[in-house]
Amino acid sequence: QVLLVQSGPEVKKPGASVKVSCRASGYTFNSYGISWVRQAPGQGLEWMGWINPYNGNINYSPDFQGRVIMTTETSTSTAYLELRSLRSDDTAVYFCARVGYNTIPGGYWGQGSLVTVSS
Amino acid sequence: AIQMTQSPSSLSASVGDRITITCRASQGVRSDLGWYQQRPGKAPKLLIYAASSLQSEVPSRFSGSGSGTDFTLTISGLQPEDFATYYCLQHYTYPFTFGGGTKVEIK
Numbered sequence: 001q002v003l004l005v006q007s008g009p010e011v012k013k014p015g016a017s018v019k020v021s022c023r024a025s026g027y028t029f030n031s032y033g034i035s036w037v038r039q040a041p042g043q044g045l046e047w048m049g050w051i052n053p054y055n056g057n058i059n060y061s062p063d064f065q066g067r068v069i070m071t072t073e074t075s076t077s078t079a080y081l082e083l084r085s086l087r088s089d090d091t092a093v094y095f096c097a098r099v100g101y102n103t104i105p106g107g108y109w110g111q112g113s114l115v116t117v118s119s
Numbered sequence: 120a121i122q123m124t125q126s127p128s129s130l131s132a133s134v135g136d137r138i139t140i141t142c143r144a145s146q147g148v149r150s151d152l153g154w155y156q157q158r159p160g161k162a163p164k165l166l167i168y169a170a171s172s173l174q175s176e177v178p179s180r181f182s183g184s185g186s187g188t189d190f191t192l193t194i195s196g197l198q199p200e201d202f203a204t205y206y207c208l209q210h211y212t213y214p215f216t217f218g219g220g221t222k223v224e225i226k
Contacts, residue, residue, distance in 0.1 A: 044217055044219050045157075047208070100165065101169060101210075102168070105165065106174075107165050
């Protein structure tokens with residue numbers, strides 16, 4: 001079955017960087033993109049972007065442009081989200097999802113990774 | 120970026136009720152609109168994409184309609200597991216954008 005397993009919680013200081021991983025299994029990794037969505041505590045969902053592991057194409061939300069890097073490692077079927085220059089309002093649960101129709105976050109999601117930014 | 124506005128922000132309903140949630144886009148998005156359900160502490164779940172296409176294994180009591188700027192999600196015959204927060208997402212143009220969410224609570 002398709003599974004996306006994300007890395008564990010992180011606590012970072014303002015200005016630092018964090019790298020969240022999302023390991024996929026149960027399907028051919030290069031055949032589907034990976035999308036990233038985040039959710040601040042008690043808040044709604046925020047689309048961050050997506051990456052195509054097959055050709056490396058990426059689309060970032062302008063809200064994160066310059067601070068976010070999405071990568072994939074096909075040898076381990078893992079996608080990564082790196083966010084730099086962390087601020088307190090980056091405290092959130094970060095979700096990965098396999099993209100479906102029209103590159104939207106589809107039917108398979110990771111369990112979420114909590115990133116806390118605090119001095 | 121396209122702004123997505125959902126209404127209401129919350130509603131109370133009973134098991135068996137029929138409810139409707141509305142999502143309005145700040146500009147036309149054709150039929151490129153999805154709906155997600157999120158239960159507390161869980162990842163979102165895709166219910167509907169392309170405005171009215173039901174995602175695999177989603178019960179038929181969920182339905183979506185609309186095009187352009189105005190969309191609706193209808194749940195016909197609320198079940199206990201349907202009490203959750205629902206989000207719309209426009210997938211017409213990047214950056215994709217979510218609505219603010221509608222929390223469906225038990226009356």
